[in-house]
Amino acid sequence: MRSVSAYPKTIPSVAVSVGGLALFLVFASLLLVYQPIGSIVSGYFYNVDQALVLSSNNKTNTDIKTKIVDSSSNQTVDSGTNKAVDLDTSETIDLDTNKTVEIHTNKTIDLGTSKTADSGAKKIVDSGTELCSPITWCDLYHGKWVHDPAGPLYSNNSCPVLSQMQNCQGNGRPDKDYENYRWKPTKCQLPRFDPKKFLELMRGKTLAFIGDSVARNQMESLLCMLWRASIPSLFLNRGNKRMQRYYFRSTSTTMLRIWSSWLVHKTTEKFDFAPEGVDKLHLDAPDETFMDVLPTTDVLVLSSGHWFAKQSVYILNNEIVGGQLWWPDNSRKKKIDSIEAYEISVATIMSSLVTNPDYKGLTVVRSYSPDHYEGGAWNTGGSCTGKVKPATDGELVESGFTNTMHEKQVSGFKRGIKKKSNKSRAAFMDITKPFSYRHDGHPGPYRSRDPNKITKRSADGRPPPQDCLHWCMPGPVDTWNEFLMEIIRRDFEGHNS
Numbered sequence: 001m002r003s004v005s006a007y008p009k010t011i012p013s014v015a016v017s018v019g020g021l022a023l024f025l026v027f028a029s030l031l032l033v034y035q036p037i038g039s040i041v042s043g044y045f046y047n048v049d050q051a052l053v054l055s056s057n058n059k060t061n062t063d064i065k066t067k068i069v070d071s072s073s074n075q076t077v078d079s080g081t082n083k084a085v086d087l088d089t090s091e092t093i094d095l096d097t098n099k100t101v102e103i104h105t106n107k108t109i110d111l112g113t114s115k116t117a118d119s120g121a122k123k124i125v126d127s128g129t130e131l132c133s134p135i136t137w138c139d140l141y142h143g144k145w146v147h148d149p150a151g152p153l154y155s156n157n158s159c160p161v162l163s164q165m166q167n168c169q170g171n172g173r174p175d176k177d178y179e180n181y182r183w184k185p186t187k188c189q190l191p192r193f194d195p196k197k198f199l200e201l202m203r204g205k206t207l208a209f210i211g212d213s214v215a216r217n218q219m220e221s222l223l224c225m226l227w228r229a230s231i232p233s234l235f236l237n238r239g240n241k242r243m244q245r246y247y248f249r250s251t252s253t254t255m256l257r258i259w260s261s262w263l264v265h266k267t268t269e270k271f272d273f274a275p276e277g278v279d280k281l282h283l284d285a286p287d288e289t290f291m292d293v294l295p296t297t298d299v300l301v302l303s304s305g306h307w308f309a310k311q312s313v314y315i316l317n318n319e320i321v322g323g324q325l326w327w328p329d330n331s332r333k334k335k336i337d338s339i340e341a342y343e344i345s346v347a348t349i350m351s352s353l354v355t356n357p358d359y360k361g362l363t364v365v366r367s368y369s370p371d372h373y374e375g376g377a378w379n380t381g382g383s384c385t386g387k388v389k390p391a392t393d394g395e396l397v398e399s400g401f402t403n404t405m406h407e408k409q410v411s412g413f414k415r416g417i418k419k420k421s422n423k424s425r426a427a428f429m430d431i432t433k434p435f436s437y438r439h440d441g442h443p444g445p446y447r448s449r450d451p452n453k454i455t456k457r458s459a460d461g462r463p464p465p466q467d468c469l470h471w472c473m474p475g476p477v478d479t480w481n482e483f484l485m486e487i488i489r490r491d492f493e494g495h496n497s
C-alpha cells in the first residue's frame with residue numbers, strides 16, 4: 001500500500017473538502033436516510049393509484065391509448081375503449097405494520113406499442129446499432145457524451161419511486177436538456193436500456209444494491225425504467241430504512257436494497273481509546289448485515305466511498321490504526337488515512353465475496369461517483385449551479401480527491417479478487433471518468449419542492465445550498481443501468497456458453 005506522503009499536495013485541500021463533505025453528508029444523510037422513506041412510500045401509493053386509475057378508467061384522455069396486455073390471457077385491452085381492465089386495485093396496504101404486502105397485478109404494459117401512458121416519457125427506440133459482440137467486447141468506459149433527442153425512458157410523472165430529493169424537474173429545475181445525452185463508447189454502442197430484455201435476463205433472479213445513498217439513486221433509476229415494462233409487486237418493510245424489496249411478478253425478479261454505509265463491519269461500543277458513540281470501522285471484516293442475502297443473490301451491485309469522509313475510527317487487526325475527523329491525541333501516529341481505509345474496505349469486501357462458498361453471484365463494483373462542488377466544498381462556495389450540459393474536455397475540472405478515491409478503489413478491488421476461485425464473477429463498473437463530465441446531472445439547489453428555497457447566488461456571490469453529489473432522475477444516472485445491463489448480459493452469455 002502506498003503511503004499518504006504520495007499525495008502531499010492534495011492532502012490539505014482534500015482535508016478541507018472532506019470535512020465539508022462530511023458535514024454535508026451528516027446533514028444529507030439525515031434527510032436521505034430518515035425522511036424520504038415516508039415520502040417514497042406515500043409517493044408510491046399516490047402515483048400508483050393514479051397510474052392504475054389512468055389505465056382502468058373508462059374515460060381516459062383520448063391521447064392516451066395504453067395497451068395493457070394481460071399476460072395470463074394475452075388479451076390486449078385498449079384503455080380508450082369502454083372495456084374495463086381489472087387491475088385488482090382493491091388491496092389496501094397497511095403502512096403501520098411489517099406485513100408483507102403485494103399489489104396484485106399480472107398486467108404488463110406492452111412496450112411494442114408506440115403510445116405510452118405517460119406522454120412525458122419517450123418511446124423506446126430500437127437502438128438498431130452494432131452492439132458489442134461477446135467476442136470483441138469493447139471498453140465501455142472510454143467515449144463521450146452525445147446529444148440524443150430521444151430523451152429518457154421515463155419522466156418524473158411516470159415514476160412512482162423517485163425520491164423527492166432527486167426529482168429535479170418536480171423541484172423546479174428550469175432546464176431539461178441534461179436529460180438528452182447518451183454515453184457513446186469509442187469503439188461500440190452501449191445498448192439502450194430495454195426494460196423487457198432486462199427483466200428477461202433477470203428472470204427468476206435476484207438483484208441486490210448494497211451500499212450508500214448513491215446505491216439507492218441507482219436502484220430507483222432502474223425501477224423507474226423497469227416500471228415501463230412491468231409494475232412490480234411491492235414488498236414493503238415499513239419502518240426499515242435498512243432494506244427495501246421489490247418483486248416483479250412477470251418474470252419473478254426480485255430487487256433488493258440494503259443499506260451499508262461503508263460495506264465493512266461497524267461497531268459503536270468503546271474500543272481501546274476510542275469512546276462509545278463514534279463509529280468504528282473494522283476494515284478487515286465485511287459488513288455482516290447483508291451476508292444472509294448472498295446465497296440467494298444473483299447480481300450484487302456495491303456502492304461506497306463518500307462515507308469515508310465522515311467521522312469514524314479505523315480498526316485493523318483489533319488495533320486502532322487511524323480516524324477520520326476523530327483523533328484525540330496528536331502524539332499518537334495515525335497509520336492510515338481515510339483514503340487508505342477506503343482501499344482496505346474494498347479489498348475486504350471483495351475478498352470476502354470471492355471466497356464465500358455460499359455466494360455464486362456476479363459482483364459489480366460501481367466506481368466512485370464524482371461530485372461537482374466546483375470552487376469549494378458544499379459549504380465553502382462549491383457549486384454546480386447553472387451547469388446545463390456536460391463539460392467539454394476544456395471545461396473538465398479534475399478533482400484530485402475523486403481521482404485518488406478512484407485509484408484506491410481500483411487497487412482495493414484488484415487486491416480483493418486475487419483470491420478469486422474459478423466460479424467467482426466480479427466486474428468493475430468504471431463510471432468515474434465518464435461522469436466527471438456530468439456536472440450538469442446533479443440536483444444542485446433543486447433538492448426539494450419547497451417553493452421558497454434559494455436557487456440563485458446571493459448578492460455577495462455565495463451559491464445556494466446544493467446537492468452536487470447525487471443525480472437527478474431522469475438523468476445521467478440512468479446510464480449506469482445501461483452499463484449494468486450490458487455487464488450482466490456479457491456475464492450471463494459468457495457464463496452459459
Ligand SMILES: *[C@@H]1O[C@H](CO)[C@@H](O)[C@H](O)[C@H]1NC(C)=O
Pocket residue numbers: 057058059082084
Ligand atoms: C365504466 O363503464 C361501465 C359500462 O359502461 C360502467 O358500468 C362503469 O361504471 C364505468 N366505470 C367508470 C369508472 O366510469
Ligand SMILES: *[C@@H]1O[C@H](CO)[C@@H](O)[C@H](O)[C@H]1NC(C)=O
Pocket residue numbers: 071072073074
Ligand atoms: C401469448 O402469446 C405468445 C406469443 O405472442 C405465445 O407464445 C404465448 O403462448 C401466449 N400465451 C397464452 C397464455 O396464450
Ligand SMILES: *[C@@H]1O[C@H](CO)[C@@H](O)[C@H](O)[C@H]1NC(C)=O
Pocket residue numbers: 097098240
Ligand atoms: C418490524 O420489523 C422490525 C425489524 O424487521 C422489528 O424489530 C419490529 O419488531 C417489527 N414490528 C412489528 C410490529 O412487527
Ligand SMILES: *[C@@H]1O[C@H](CO)[C@@H](O)[C@H](O)[C@H]1NC(C)=O
Pocket residue numbers: 072088104105106
Ligand atoms: C397472477 O399470476 C399468478 C401465476 O402466474 C397466479 O398464481 C395469480 O393468481 C395471478 N394473479 C392474478 C390477480 O391474476
Ligand SMILES: *[C@@H]1O[C@H](CO)[C@@H](O)[C@H](O)[C@H]1NC(C)=O
Pocket residue numbers: 156157167169170171
Ligand atoms: C414533474 O415535473 C413537472 C415540471 O417539469 C412538474 O410540473 C410536475 O409537478 C412534476 N411532477 C411530480 C410528480 O413531481
Ligand SMILES: *[C@@H]1O[C@H](CO)[C@@H](O)[C@H](O)[C@H]1NC(C)=O
Pocket residue numbers: 421422
Ligand atoms: C480453475 O480452472 C482451471 C482450468 O479450468 C484449473 O486448471 C484450475 O485448477 C481451477 N482452479 C480452481 C481453484 O478450481
